Amino acid sequence: MKIVRARLSNFRNHHDTAFEFGARMNVLVGDNGQGKTNALEALSFFCLTKSFYAGADALAMRRGSASFELEGTLASDDGREFRVRVAYDDAQKRKKYSINGAESESLSSVIGMFPVVVLSPENAAVTFGAPGDRRKFADLVIAQSSASYMEDLLEYRRIVRQRNRILAEAQGNDCRAALEPWSEMLAAYGARIVRRRVRFVDEFLPIILESYRHIVDEREVPSLRYATAVPADGTEEELAGALRAALLRRHREELRFRTTLTGPHRDDIELSLDGLPLRQFASQGQHKTFLVALKAAEFFYLKERCRETPVFLLDDVFSELDEHRSRRLLTLTESLGQTFITAVSEKVFGGAEWNGERRRFPIAGGSLISRTAAA
Ligand SMILES: Nc1ncnc2c1ncn2[C@@H]1O[C@H](COP(=O)(O)OP(=O)(O)OP(=O)(O)O)[C@@H](O)[C@H]1O
Ligand SMILES: [Mg+2]
Structure with missing residues (x-):
């Protein structure tokens, strides 16, 4: 898929910004705090119905306004065009997402139609962070497919929230009877x-081996x-x-901690490099490369599963990569699909030719500055 154009109204620091994107590479360039990441965030709403941050919708309204609106034209690989509109209204505290004028009732039905891969500074948590950060990564990939x-x-x-409420209200007293139906459901779901996550890891492993080799020549083997x-x-x-059985066995412990101690919400996806756990042994650069x-x-996986080419949103990726790896990453993403990149400087794009396929958008104060003004 591709994002052909987008219009942001009262979204973050954008009052009214309209983009006509290039089919390959789109570079949003400007000083700190000008609205580059905000623009990428807007694009993620088209694909995910929400921000790639955890942030609440209400926070995305431009300060002082009571609603925001995003309009985009997205094109699928087979050339069909979709008009996507995302609108949030503070009075109703409600977000509407519609495709070609028809509102989508269930947001989960939209996810995966317009697959997206986001690489932003927050993603560092996938390799550096807690198990929850890795579960979130896997869940979003699986959910999109x-x-x-x-x-x-x-x-x-x-179900987990219900169980936890019962455990909290029991105040340490036996509550097996009340938990029983919820434990049953917890086990089933x-x-x-x-099972789905285990299958995902199996399917994902050969793909990551392959993409690792794309980025570094070094003989490091990820797992x-x-x-x-x-x-x-x-x-x-x-x-x-x-x-x-595990829930029953750990009932006393659960009463003590007043929370559900077994289930996929406690699992992890362990990452390792040459057999050594990434978290304890890898260097900064190895972390970044792994990510x-x-x-x-994720791109290759989603492309195959969704039968649609994802778009890439790369937020601020060059700040931590050396020039060689930055260029390699650029060449790779550009060869794969449509890319949206934020950067404070154009240095890494040195020599790039700006044309219909590759466009640069200078951004200042939540607006596009016209080319002549920027020159
Ligand atoms: N709801 C909002 N209303 C108005 N302005 C907002 C809102 N949310 C964020 N901003 C402003 O947007 C600006 C940050 O924009 P953004 O994160 O896109 O910057 P950036 O261009 O990516 O900068 P950097 O290079 O530092 O990453 C800040 O000045 C912030 O105050
Ligand atoms: Mg930014």
Whole structure:
């Protein structure tokens, strides 16, 4: 897919900004705090129905205004065009997402139609951060390629919240009877989620090996492993049984901690390089390279699963990469699909020819500055 044009109204620091994008590379360039990342964030709304940050929709309204509106034209690989509109109204506290004028009731049905891969400074948490950061990464990739996974995940979260409420209200007293139906559901949904994530790791592994080689010539071998408390190699029923048994076994502990201690919300995806855990052993550069390889792998994975070429949003990626790796990353992403890149300087694009396919957008104070004014 491609994003052909976009218009941002009262979104973050953009009052009214309109872009006509190039088919390959789009560089948003400008000083700090001018609205480059904000523009990428707007594009993520078209693909994900929400921001690639966790931020609430209301925060995206331009300070002092009571709504925001994003309009875009997206084109699928087979050339069909979609008019996508995302509007948030503070009075109704409601966001509307529509395609060609028809409002999408279930947002999970939209995810995956317009696949997107985002590489931004927050993503550093995928390799540096806690298990939750890696689960979030895997969940977003799987969800973009499977609408039912997204629904399972939302339902699972609701179940965990219910169980935790019962555990909190029990104040340390036995509450097995009240937990019983929720434990049953947790086991059923949990088993489905664990199975899906295990399959994802299996499918993802050869792709990351391949994309790692694209980015570095060094003979480092990356690996991923799904780490979970119960044996995950059996059938879904066996896994559900194991989860149920673990919940019963840990009942006393759960009463003490007043929270659900077993299930996919506690799992991890362990990353390693040459057999050594990334978190303890890898250098800064190896972390970054691993992350870039994960993102490139995400691109290939989504392209195959969604049968649609994802767009790449690269926010501020060059600040931590040396010039050689930056150029390599640029060449790679540009050869894959349409890319949107923010940068404070044009240095890394040195010698690039700006034309219909490759465009640069100088941004200052939440507006595009005209080419003549910028020159
Ligand atoms: N809801 C909002 N209303 C108005 N302005 C906002 C809102 N949210 C953020 N901003 C402003 O947007 C600016 C930051 O924009 P953005 O993050 O896009 O900068 P950037 O161009 O990516 O800068 P950098 O190079 O530092 O990453 C800040 O000045 C911030 O105050
Ligand atoms: Mg930024």
